[in-house]
Amino acid sequence: MKRRKTHSKTEILEVLKSSGNALSHDMIQANLKSDIDRATIYRVLNRFCEDGQVHKIVGDNGKQYFAICSNCGEKKHLHSHNHIHFRCLQCGKVECLERDISVALPEGYVAKMHNLVISGFCSECS
């Protein structure tokens, strides 16, 4: 399964990059120049995640957000995202705070993924 360079990929990645924040599917769709199908957007995003270009955050509203991976692009095997995310309850913005968290789990527990979200009001909305 070799990846192909397509219009959809390019445009979705561009929206994510220029935003700088974590975006939900509908945020992405709203910022696209061309119309791309909902299912396609999800498929592209999930492929990005598999490839380590993007990571997914599940908000405390149950929605998925996607953000460019800043540090872990090259080193896929180290694709752990134990940083905190912040979701503004007013403006809806979701951002990666570059604060890593390391938690000591109980004996025998193995961590695979971290989904750390703090919600509240961002500096522009508080």
Place this chain on the structure above:
Amino acid sequence: MKRRKTHSKTEILEVLKSSGNALSHDMIQANLKSDIDRATIYRVLNRFCEDGQVHKIVGDNGKQYFAICSNCGEKKHLHSHNHIHFRCLQCGKVECLERDISVALPEGYVAKMHNLVISGFCSECS
């Protein structure tokens, strides 16, 4: 709006208490002795949350889980849940780890809620 003592409330609370873990709607329904409607279960749970008896966690699978509040029952105004939760990818169990997290947010940011979930494999599944 005075709360009433009902069969549904009693039974749902009993399931939560005897489990000790955070349970999703379907986990609760499966453990109920009598049949209680889905909408009712959600309404009861949301009322528990409002009253500070229970808190809600949104898993990295997008599902809601509900757990008894251990410390914050009496002091509603301190109803902050900045502890970590663990979800087992194998057996599905979700539990409250009593490890509080305190994050220093950027200037001007105000935290309202914490939703901190680590997923992986629990001691029985690893």
Place this chain on the structure above:
DNA sequence: GTAATATTGCAACTTTGTCGCAATAAAATA
């Protein structure tokens, strides 16, 4: 240019949770 196949669009579908409304049952009142 042609063939192989990864990707897309569309529609249908699933899952999770909420809401309106009439029926029911818990608590207050007489």
Place this chain on the structure above:
DNA sequence: TATTTTATTGCGACAAAGTTGCAATATTAC
């Protein structure tokens, strides 16, 4: 205890978010 009040329930419909199957399309390899 009987009656009234209204919080709660059950049912159905609905909404939002995300996934999947399949035929059509576009990208890459030959």
